[in-house]
Amino acid sequence: MIEVHREICAYCGCCVSVCPEGALELVDAYLDIDTNTCKNCGICVRVCPLGALEAKK
Amino acid sequence: MKREYDVLVVGGGPGGAFAAKTFAEKGYSVLLTEKRPAIGAPVRCAEGVGKALMHEFFKPEDRWVAAEIEKANIIAPDGFKMELEPEKAGAEVGYVLHRKVFDRDLVWMAAGAGADIQVKTRAVTPIMEDGAVKGAILNQGGIAHEVRAGLTIAADGVESKFARWCGVDTTVPLREMETCAQYLMTGIDIDAHATEFYVGNNIAPGGYVWIFPKGDKTANVGIGVGGDRCKPGNRPIDYLNRFVARNFPNGKAIELIAGGVSICQPLPCTVANNLMIVGDAARVSDPLTGGGIYAALYTGKLAGDVGSMAIEKGDTSAQALMPYDETWRASYLGKALERNYQIKEVFVKLNDDDLNAIVHSVSKMNLSDFNTLNLIKNIIAANPKLAIKLGKAGLKSLLDSF
Numbered sequence: 319m320i321e322v323h324r325e326i327c328a329y330c331g332c333c334v335s336v337c338p339e340g341a342l343e344l345v346d347a348y349l350d351i352d353t354n355t356c357k358n359c360g361i362c363v364r365v366c367p368l369g370a371l372e373a374k375k
Numbered sequence: 376m377k378r379e380y381d382v383l384v385v386g387g388g389p390g391g392a393f394a395a396k397t398f399a400e401k402g403y404s405v406l407l408t409e410k411r412p413a414i415g416a417p418v419r420c421a422e423g424v425g426k427a428l429m430h431e432f433f434k435p436e437d438r439w440v441a442a443e444i445e446k447a448n449i450i451a452p453d454g455f456k457m458e459l460e461p462e463k464a465g466a467e468v469g470y471v472l473h474r475k476v477f478d479r480d481l482v483w484m485a486a487g488a489g490a491d492i493q494v495k496t497r498a499v500t501p502i503m504e505d506g507a508v509k510g511a512i513l514n515q516g517g518i519a520h521e522v523r524a525g526l527t528i529a530a531d532g533v534e535s536k537f538a539r540w541c542g543v544d545t546t547v548p549l550r551e552m553e554t555c556a557q558y559l560m561t562g563i564d565i566d567a568h569a570t571e572f573y574v575g576n577n578i579a580p581g582g583y584v585w586i587f588p589k590g591d592k593t594a595n596v597g598i599g600v601g602g603d604r605c606k607p608g609n610r611p612i613d614y615l616n617r618f619v620a621r622n623f624p625n626g627k628a629i630e631l632i633a634g635g636v637s638i639c640q641p642l643p644c645t646v647a648n649n650l651m652i653v654g655d656a657a658r659v660s661d662p663l664t665g666g667g668i669y670a671a672l673y674t675g676k677l678a679g680d681v682g683s684m685a686i687e688k689g690d691t692s693a694q695a696l697m698p699y700d701e702t703w704r705a706s707y708l709g710k711a712l713e714r715n716y717q718i719k720e721v722f723v724k725l726n727d728d729d730l731n732a733i734v735h736s737v738s739k740m741n742l743s744d745f746n747t748l749n750l751i752k753n754i755i756a757a758n759p760k761l762a763i764k765l766g767k768a769g770l771k772s773l774l775d776s777f
């Protein structure tokens with residue numbers, strides 16, 4: 319499960335561009351994760367410039 | 376509300392705005408849709424652009440320009456500063472823009488030319504029929520509606536989801552995503568007419584720190600780091616905070632910017648049936664510098680020119696739109712992207728000793744006949760170890776790209 323820390327996220331779209339599954343979508347300032355398509359690969363967690371994403375067991 | 380247009384443009388950045396303006400000027404009905412409530416905000420940019428490149432399209436309005444740049448300084452990992460004076464170096468001088476104003480003015484121009492504009496309206500799904508794009512479903516204020524169009528322009532920036540929904544793989548590999556953080560800082564002691572670039576693996580691995588002045592004592596101070604080099608505690612924001620604490624302990628950050636720039640190759644094909652992909656969405660930002668304003672303007676306008684001809688002839692199939700793809704690839708832009716991609720592939724592998732050696736040797740060169748090829752030849756001659764590191768294949772691909 320990928321968790322978005324909304325207090326940290328600055329809705330920049332960097333993570334959206336690297337997600338191989340297209341599971342992320344920026345709805346203006348709200349980062350939405352489609353948990354049905356997310357494969358928990360963790361790429362988005364690595365790329366975030368602010369560290370707003372966390373992989374949870 | 377109108378539900379049918381000749382052209383639908385997804386995204387209101389420079390690429391989308393310039394495409395919309397171009398189509399509207401040629402008399403086509405255009406809808407530009409932007410998901411954010413305000414054009415150009417938050418900013419996702421360091422706002423630097425070459426003067427000569429800008430002048431290809433317009434003489435900038437005073438209100439777009441925060442600062443005029445006369446020279447660049449490159450700072451090596453060991454702290455050695457090299458000055459690149461453009462008059463000597465032959466390199467172009469530049470502007471640092473106010474993108475909030477610039478981007479909005481471009482959309483304003485598109486509206487003035489006749490394009491309809493909808494903000495806070497997100498394209499959520501393309502309408503696909505018989506393998507061709509026929510417009511999109513837009514969500515405006517929570518209500519979804521169909522907008523049909525003969526031709527759709529994907530200008531949705533680095534996220535590039537629209538083309539992906541149409542079946543084009545736009546995913547950027549982690550190592551080719553430059554992940555960025557930036558402060559707009561004030562109260563800092565800087566040269567208001569010089570840009571500064573700091574390189575080094577402890578400063579910005581796989582990238583650089585930039586200082587782009589925006590007037591007296593004020594600048595965009597930002598950093599890009601290679602996506603694969605980013606780790607907890609060593610993310611762009613961490614590197615940036617350390618840099619600022621060291622260099623501008625008394626500066627005040629009045630804006631925080633996050634963002635990503637792709638430094639990969641452009642998409643293998645930037646058209647599909649009834650679809651053209653422009654700007655960052657097409658992955659045409661510069662892999663070495665991360666600059667993409669010019670590329671967005673250039674491809675946006677070109678899409679407008681080529682797309683208009685295709686509509687006029689009644690054929691907007693991928694094949695009929697191919698001249699767009701072929702033209703930008705053969706242009707100054709396409710060639711610069713190819714060359715800078717090869718240079719970038721070398722740059723990201725350099726250690727601090729290599730970087731120090733390069734900056735020192737360049738500073739000693741006579742740059743009267745400055746061009747990138749000469750520069751590289753000189754660097755390699757001065758640093759034979761570097762040539763060994765690149766290997767035959769690396770050297771060849773680098774030199775072939777000129």
Ligand SMILES: Cc1cc2nc3c(=O)[nH]c(=O)nc-3n(C[C@H](O)[C@H](O)[C@H](O)COP(=O)(O)OP(=O)(O)OC[C@H]3O[C@@H](n4cnc5c(N)ncnc54)[C@H](O)[C@@H]3O)c2cc1C
Pocket residue numbers: 385386387388389390391408409410411415419420421422423424496497498499530531532533534536537555556557597632633634635636653654655656660665666667668669671
């Ligand atoms: C930190 C940073 C620093 C940079 N510094 C520079 C620099 O100094 N010089 C330079 O030349 N370039 C720089 N760039 C790159 C530059 O910002 C981009 O190349 C440029 O903005 C690309 O323009 P565009 O029109 O393609 O996309 P954008 O300007 O990103 O515009 C895309 C628009 O589409 C909208 N959108 C996305 N999805 C949808 C949807 N589904 N529906 C509706 N709207 C949508 C977005 O909200 C956005 O407004 C930098 C980038 C970053 C991140």
Ligand code: SF4
Pocket residue numbers: 322326327328329330331332333334349365366367368369370371633634
């Ligand atoms: S990369 Fe980070 S800051 Fe940017 S949208 Fe994704 S989670 Fe938010």
Ligand code: SF4
Pocket residue numbers: 320336337338339340341342351355356357358359360361362363
């Ligand atoms: S974990 Fe992987 S699949 Fe899931 S949202 Fe992040 S990048 Fe996409």
